[in-house]
Amino acid sequence: MPADLAVIGLGHIGLPLAQAAVGVGIHTVGYDTDPRPFAELSAGRTPVEGSLSASDIRRMVSGGFRPTADPAELGRVRTAAICAPTPLGPDRTLDLGAVTDAARALAARLRPHTTVLVESAVPPGTTENVVRPLLEEGSGLRAGRDFHLAHSPGRLDPGNRTHVYGNTPKVIGGLTPACTESAAAFYGRLTDKVVRARGPREAEMTKVLETNFRHVNIALVNEMAVLCHDLGVDLWDVIRCAETKPFGFEPFRPGPGVGGHGAPVDPGYFPYNSRTPGHPLRMVSLAKEINDRMPSYVIQRCATLLNEHGKSVRGARVLLLGVTYKPDLADQEASPAREIATRLMDMGAQIGYHDPLVLDWRVRDLPVPRADSLYEAAAGADLTVLLQHHRTYDLQGLAVKAQLLLDTRGATPAGAAHRL
Structure with missing residues (x-):
């Protein structure tokens, strides 16, 4: 069955998003430019400590989550979320290498009318100045006209049983008002409250x-x-x-x-x-x-x-x-x-x-x-x-x-x- 959502980056940001999406009936594929998370998920194990348990992964798979090593799957969805990690490097700057890899992988297969969401923790301006050019150059499409582009920062507290994905407000800032509304329509299925940022x-x-x-x-x-x-x-x-x-x-x-x-x-x-x-x-x-x-x-x-x-x-x-x-x-x-x-x-x-x-x-x-x-x-x-x-x-x-x-x-x- 074709997926509705592709989560790119199967770590602390991506897996909870995929879990929330599967929980509301969204058919979801998970892809990572690093092959190790795919191998762990395929074996029924969680690829990152402290994120989801092995039983959580099994429930996700039975609910429609499908980890994949095939980047072609990224071109068959209506929504794609970049959830790649951005670790702090030795020079105290955020390493955007995994984000740019994810953007390039998606760009080569991006279809018109897709909604692209960036959840990775990135410096202000990254969605517009780094991710947008990579998507446009790799796809030949234009953000805000041919596809929607928005940023929504990850907002999770692992282990918190009171504030979970569904009752934690989601902040969204789109490249255009239409981008914001497209992202809001998606996240509105996952959370009780959507907060629209100016951009x-x-x-x-x-x-x-x-x-x-x-x-x-x-x-x-x-x-x-x-x-x-x-x-x-x-x-x-x-x-x-x-x-x-x-x-x-x-x-x-x-x-x-x-x-x-x-x-x-x-x-x-x-x-x-x-x-x-x-x-x-x-x-x-x-x-x-x-x-x-x-x-x-x-x-x-x-x-x-x-x-x-x-x-x-x-x-x-x-x-x-x-x-x-x-x-x-x-x-x-x-x-x-x-x-x-x-x-x-x-x-x-x-x-x-x-x-x-x-x-x-x-x-x-x-x-x-x-x-x-x-x-x-x-x-x-x-x-x-x-x-x-x-x-x-x-x-x-x-x-x-x-x-x-x-x-x-x-x-x-x-x-x-x-x-x-």
Whole structure:
């Protein structure tokens, strides 16, 4: 049966879109310029940790989802969504390589009247200045006249059971009003509310604002954590009190670092053309600097606690609990756990870990010993460090068993452990 939708990029953005589309009866094909996701999906496995489970994939396939390695399938749909990843490169710019590959693959097969959606996280102007020319040159068609083109930023919170695809408003910015309405007609089948942006750049910049909002506020509360510790103030009680304010405040909580797929984006590093120079957001750069320091601060606290109990980091047995970037999710993307483990190893500590969702964990390509019995491991470790609070952890019981417990998430009962 011909598909109505092609999702190009089968990762953290594309798979949830495909799942939502299949859920409302849209026949969907999934294509990726990287052959590995196709191989994993064909075997009934999820190609990315923390996205969809194997049972989710099986339900999608039975509901009409079809992964394909044939790019010809892209020319048989009415709607195509580019959901390729845009990782942050070493120069702090977003790598658009996968997006341009996806656009070229689609352009060679693009038919008139197709609606093309860009969901990848991209710098403002990318849909118009990068994707549009590739589609037009490769197809001979003109965006806004022969086919519709719009941007709709991904807006997902993996593991969130309250805010799911169907009840999270979808922002849409089309190249023309007709492009916006075509995209709105599609997304209106998937979500309860569609929000029309003025254009693609406004839609793209929405993602920049949302992502940076998170990082800046986490940086603020991370700085507060360091200050409160130095002053002997219980930050967690401060947050508890502050969040009772019914206006003008949103609670954020500190941690050992910031993980996830939404990297802070500084417009000073956007690939602007010469007519529109980039203007750096100093607050975003500072927030990144603060958040990047948190793993070092955790190491400092570990060393201080061990020293206060007559031990040094060298030779100490340190147990790390929770190595994923988010609670109750297997995804390890940008988790600070790996950097913390690396630094402790460099200082001569003996590292072990426990995570109910991660059965094999490697640091510097070397396997880290996994604790089979959490309580026994905590009792035998000189220091136990809670890096991620999974719901299966009994922290009160753990605090009793552990020789020394550092809680970087403020999840243990007051007085039961040393908090960040």
